Amino acid sequence: GEDVEQSLFLSVREGDSSVINCTYTDSSSTYLYWYKQEPGAGLQLLTYIFSNMDMKQDQRLTVLLNKKDKHLSLRIADTQTGDSAIYFCAERMDTGRRALTFGSGTRLQVQP
Amino acid sequence: DGGITQSPKYLFRKEGQNVTLSCEQNLNHDAMYWYRQDPGQGLRLIYYSQIVNDFQKGDIAEGYSVSREKKESFPLTVTSAQKNPTAFYLCASSIVDNEQFFGPGTRLTVL
Numbered sequence: 418g419e420d421v422e423q424s425l426f427l428s429v430r431e432g433d434s435s436v437i438n439c440t441y442t443d444s445s446s447t448y449l450y451w452y453k454q455e456p457g458a459g460l461q462l463l464t465y466i467f468s469n470m471d472m473k474q475d476q477r478l479t480v481l482l483n484k485k486d487k488h489l490s491l492r493i494a495d496t497q498t499g500d501s502a503i504y505f506c507a508e509r510m511d512t513g514r515r516a517l518t519f520g521s522g523t524r525l526q527v528q529p
Numbered sequence: 530d531g532g533i534t535q536s537p538k539y540l541f542r543k544e545g546q547n548v549t550l551s552c553e554q555n556l557n558h559d560a561m562y563w564y565r566q567d568p569g570q571g572l573r574l575i576y577y578s579q580i581v582n583d584f585q586k587g588d589i590a591e592g593y594s595v596s597r598e599k600k601e602s603f604p605l606t607v608t609s610a611q612k613n614p615t616a617f618y619l620c621a622s623s624i625v626d627n628e629q630f631f632g633p634g635t636r637l638t639v640l
Contacts, residue, residue, distance in 0.1 A: 421571070450628060459533075459619055459631035460572075505571060509626075516562060516587065517629060519571035 421508055423520035430528050435493040437523045439506035442487060446508040449482065450517065451491045454503045463491070463504075493525075501527045532556070533632035535620050540637045542607070542614065550605045550635045552620030560625045561603035565589060566617040566634075575618075578603055579625055607637065615639045 420442045429435045441449070447468050452460040466473045466480045466489070473480045479492040489506055503524050507517040533554045542548045552561065560579045564572035574587030578597040592611025597603055603622075607614045617636050621629040 425569075448628075452631075457634070457636075459535075459633045460621075462628055462630065465628055516574050516577050517572075519564075519573075521569070521571040 421506060421518055421520035423504075423506060423523045425521070426524050426526070428526045428528060429496050431496060431498055433496055435491075435496045435500070435525055435527075437491045437493075437504050437506075437525065439489040439491075439520055440487055441489065441506075441508045441518075443508060443510060443518075444484075444487065445510045448509045449480075449489050450507045450509070451478075451480065452505045452507065452519075454505065454522070456502075460505065496525075496527050498527045498529060501525055533620060533622055533630060535618075535632040535635050537635060538633070540635055542637060542639050544639065545609045547606055547608050548637065550607070550618055550620075550637070552603045552605065552632060554601055554622040554632075556622055556630065557600070558622035558624055558630075559600070560623045560629075561597065562621040562623075562629060563587075563593075563595065563603070563605045564619045564621065566619060572619060575605065 422440050450465040451463045453463050454460050477494045481490045503522040505519050505522045507519045509517050536551045562577040563575040566572050573589050575593050576595040578584035584597050594606045619634045620632045623629040
Protein backbone atom coordinates (compact mmCIF):
# COMPACT_ATOMS: atom_id res chain seq x y z
CA GLY A 418 0.00 0.00 0.00
CA GLU A 419 0.89 3.64 -0.18
CA ASP A 420 2.07 5.53 2.88
CA VAL A 421 4.50 8.44 3.14
CA GLU A 422 5.76 9.59 6.55
CA GLN A 423 7.63 12.67 7.66
CA SER A 424 8.58 14.15 11.00
CA LEU A 425 6.37 17.12 11.86
CA PHE A 426 8.84 19.80 12.88
CA LEU A 427 12.47 20.88 12.45
CA SER A 428 14.16 23.94 13.91
CA VAL A 429 17.59 25.15 12.76
CA ARG A 430 19.69 28.28 13.05
CA GLU A 431 20.30 30.52 10.06
CA GLY A 432 23.40 29.42 8.18
CA ASP A 433 23.20 25.81 9.36
CA SER A 434 22.21 22.89 7.13
CA SER A 435 18.71 21.43 7.38
CA VAL A 436 17.92 17.80 6.70
CA ILE A 437 14.29 16.80 6.21
CA ASN A 438 13.54 13.10 6.13
CA CYS A 439 10.81 11.03 4.53
CA THR A 440 10.00 7.34 4.37
CA TYR A 441 7.72 5.65 1.91
CA THR A 442 6.40 2.13 1.72
CA ASP A 443 5.68 1.40 -1.92
CA SER A 444 8.71 -0.05 -3.67
CA SER A 445 7.13 0.54 -7.07
CA SER A 446 7.47 4.32 -6.67
CA THR A 447 9.27 5.71 -9.69
CA TYR A 448 9.47 9.42 -8.91
CA LEU A 449 9.85 11.14 -5.55
CA TYR A 450 9.25 14.85 -5.14
CA TRP A 451 9.91 17.64 -2.69
CA TYR A 452 7.47 20.55 -2.51
CA LYS A 453 7.59 23.72 -0.42
CA GLN A 454 4.49 25.49 0.96
CA GLU A 455 4.56 28.96 2.44
CA PRO A 456 1.67 30.10 4.68
CA GLY A 457 -1.64 30.39 2.84
CA ALA A 458 -0.09 29.50 -0.52
CA GLY A 459 -0.02 26.62 -2.95
CA LEU A 460 2.80 24.14 -3.28
CA GLN A 461 5.99 24.99 -5.12
CA LEU A 462 7.96 22.15 -6.70
CA LEU A 463 11.53 22.24 -5.40
CA THR A 464 13.08 19.16 -6.92
CA TYR A 465 12.47 15.53 -7.74
CA ILE A 466 14.46 12.34 -8.13
CA PHE A 467 13.95 9.29 -10.26
CA SER A 468 14.03 5.99 -8.42
CA ASN A 469 17.14 4.73 -10.22
CA MET A 470 19.21 7.63 -8.85
CA ASP A 471 20.92 7.85 -5.45
CA MET A 472 21.52 11.56 -5.29
CA LYS A 473 20.57 14.78 -7.00
CA GLN A 474 22.03 18.21 -6.31
CA ASP A 475 20.55 21.54 -7.33
CA GLN A 476 22.28 24.62 -5.91
CA ARG A 477 21.62 24.58 -2.12
CA LEU A 478 19.42 21.49 -2.33
CA THR A 479 20.65 17.89 -2.16
CA VAL A 480 18.29 14.94 -2.40
CA LEU A 481 19.43 11.53 -1.22
CA LEU A 482 17.50 8.35 -1.97
CA ASN A 483 18.07 5.03 -0.23
CA LYS A 484 15.83 2.71 -2.17
CA LYS A 485 16.65 -0.33 -0.05
CA ASP A 486 15.40 1.42 3.10
CA LYS A 487 12.74 3.45 1.22
CA HIS A 488 14.19 6.61 2.71
CA LEU A 489 14.36 10.03 1.06
CA SER A 490 16.01 13.15 2.44
CA LEU A 491 16.26 16.80 1.47
CA ARG A 492 19.30 18.73 2.63
CA ILE A 493 19.23 22.52 2.46
CA ALA A 494 22.68 24.07 2.77
CA ASP A 495 23.17 27.50 4.37
CA THR A 496 19.54 27.66 5.51
CA GLN A 497 18.00 31.15 5.38
CA THR A 498 14.97 32.63 7.13
CA GLY A 499 13.20 32.60 3.75
CA ASP A 500 13.43 28.81 3.81
CA SER A 501 10.95 28.70 6.71
CA ALA A 502 7.95 26.80 5.33
CA ILE A 503 6.33 23.39 5.26
CA TYR A 504 8.10 20.81 3.13
CA PHE A 505 6.21 17.88 1.62
CA CYS A 506 7.62 14.75 0.08
CA ALA A 507 5.47 12.89 -2.41
CA GLU A 508 5.73 9.67 -4.36
CA ARG A 509 4.33 8.67 -7.71
CA MET A 510 4.05 5.21 -9.16
CA ASP A 511 3.95 4.29 -12.80
CA THR A 512 1.13 1.81 -12.32
CA GLY A 513 -2.47 2.34 -11.36
CA ARG A 514 -3.53 5.77 -10.33
CA ARG A 515 -0.45 7.83 -11.21
CA ALA A 516 -1.47 10.63 -8.84
CA LEU A 517 0.87 11.75 -6.07
CA THR A 518 0.74 10.47 -2.50
CA PHE A 519 1.92 13.12 -0.04
CA GLY A 520 3.44 12.97 3.40
CA SER A 521 1.93 15.13 6.14
CA GLY A 522 4.66 17.75 5.79
CA THR A 523 7.60 18.95 7.90
CA ARG A 524 7.47 22.48 9.26
CA LEU A 525 10.93 24.03 9.05
CA GLN A 526 11.57 26.94 11.36
CA VAL A 527 14.76 28.93 10.79
CA GLN A 528 15.93 31.01 13.73
CA PRO A 529 18.04 34.10 13.10
CA ASP B 530 2.16 34.28 -18.24
CA GLY B 531 1.53 30.55 -17.99
CA GLY B 532 0.12 29.12 -14.83
CA ILE B 533 -2.75 27.80 -12.79
CA THR B 534 -5.38 30.08 -11.30
CA GLN B 535 -7.93 29.29 -8.64
CA SER B 536 -10.86 31.43 -7.63
CA PRO B 537 -12.04 32.65 -5.32
CA LYS B 538 -9.17 32.86 -2.82
CA TYR B 539 -11.65 32.77 0.11
CA LEU B 540 -15.13 31.26 0.03
CA PHE B 541 -17.79 31.10 2.70
CA ARG B 542 -20.61 28.62 2.54
CA LYS B 543 -23.75 28.24 4.58
CA GLU B 544 -24.86 24.84 5.75
CA GLY B 545 -26.75 22.99 3.00
CA GLN B 546 -25.38 25.03 0.11
CA ASN B 547 -23.45 23.74 -2.88
CA VAL B 548 -20.44 25.81 -3.91
CA THR B 549 -18.15 25.57 -6.94
CA LEU B 550 -14.42 26.23 -6.89
CA SER B 551 -12.78 27.28 -10.12
CA CYS B 552 -9.46 25.98 -11.48
CA GLU B 553 -8.04 27.12 -14.82
CA GLN B 554 -4.68 26.41 -16.44
CA ASN B 555 -3.04 27.70 -19.61
CA LEU B 556 -0.10 25.30 -19.52
CA ASN B 557 -1.68 22.95 -22.08
CA HIS B 558 -1.56 20.15 -19.50
CA ASP B 559 -3.74 17.11 -20.07
CA ALA B 560 -4.00 16.07 -16.41
CA MET B 561 -5.65 18.03 -13.60
CA TYR B 562 -6.14 17.21 -9.91
CA TRP B 563 -8.01 18.42 -6.83
CA TYR B 564 -6.59 18.00 -3.35
CA ARG B 565 -7.88 18.89 0.08
CA GLN B 566 -5.55 20.07 2.85
CA ASP B 567 -6.55 20.15 6.52
CA PRO B 568 -4.43 21.89 9.18
CA GLY B 569 -1.29 19.94 10.05
CA GLN B 570 -2.01 17.33 7.44
CA GLY B 571 -0.80 16.45 4.00
CA LEU B 572 -2.81 16.65 0.81
CA ARG B 573 -5.54 14.15 0.08
CA LEU B 574 -6.69 13.47 -3.46
CA ILE B 575 -10.35 14.23 -4.20
CA TYR B 576 -10.65 13.77 -7.96
CA TYR B 577 -8.33 13.70 -10.95
CA SER B 578 -8.68 13.85 -14.71
CA GLN B 579 -6.13 12.70 -17.25
CA ILE B 580 -8.05 13.75 -20.34
CA VAL B 581 -11.03 15.89 -21.32
CA ASN B 582 -14.43 14.35 -20.57
CA ASP B 583 -12.94 11.76 -18.24
CA PHE B 584 -12.23 11.86 -14.49
CA GLN B 585 -11.62 9.45 -11.65
CA LYS B 586 -12.37 9.43 -7.94
CA GLY B 587 -9.52 9.88 -5.54
CA ASP B 588 -9.34 8.88 -1.88
CA ILE B 589 -12.00 11.25 -0.52
CA ALA B 590 -14.48 11.86 -3.36
CA GLU B 591 -17.67 11.54 -1.29
CA GLY B 592 -19.58 14.83 -1.17
CA TYR B 593 -17.68 16.32 -4.14
CA SER B 594 -18.28 16.42 -7.89
CA VAL B 595 -16.23 17.59 -10.87
CA SER B 596 -16.49 18.10 -14.62
CA ARG B 597 -13.88 18.30 -17.35
CA GLU B 598 -15.55 19.75 -20.42
CA LYS B 599 -12.52 21.77 -21.48
CA LYS B 600 -8.82 20.96 -21.28
CA GLU B 601 -8.02 24.13 -19.38
CA SER B 602 -10.77 23.95 -16.77
CA PHE B 603 -11.55 21.52 -13.93
CA PRO B 604 -14.17 22.96 -11.53
CA LEU B 605 -14.89 21.29 -8.20
CA THR B 606 -18.34 21.41 -6.60
CA VAL B 607 -18.57 20.90 -2.86
CA THR B 608 -22.08 19.59 -2.25
CA SER B 609 -24.21 19.66 0.86
CA ALA B 610 -23.44 15.95 1.26
CA GLN B 611 -19.87 16.84 2.29
CA LYS B 612 -20.24 16.96 6.07
CA ASN B 613 -17.01 18.72 6.95
CA PRO B 614 -16.01 20.90 4.00
CA THR B 615 -13.97 23.56 5.80
CA ALA B 616 -10.47 23.15 4.39
CA PHE B 617 -7.88 24.52 1.97
CA TYR B 618 -8.44 23.24 -1.58
CA LEU B 619 -5.59 22.96 -4.04
CA CYS B 620 -5.78 22.36 -7.76
CA ALA B 621 -2.83 21.02 -9.75
CA SER B 622 -2.06 20.15 -13.34
CA SER B 623 0.60 18.19 -15.18
CA ILE B 624 1.63 16.62 -18.41
CA VAL B 625 0.55 13.03 -17.79
CA ASP B 626 3.19 11.18 -15.74
CA ASN B 627 5.21 14.33 -15.05
CA GLU B 628 5.56 16.65 -12.07
CA GLN B 629 2.47 18.50 -10.87
CA PHE B 630 2.21 22.26 -10.65
CA PHE B 631 -0.14 23.80 -8.11
CA GLY B 632 -2.46 26.78 -8.02
CA PRO B 633 -2.57 29.23 -5.09
CA GLY B 634 -5.51 27.49 -3.37
CA THR B 635 -9.03 28.35 -2.18
CA ARG B 636 -9.84 28.47 1.51
CA LEU B 637 -13.44 27.31 2.10
CA THR B 638 -15.15 28.03 5.40
CA VAL B 639 -18.59 26.79 6.40
CA LEU B 640 -20.54 29.29 8.46
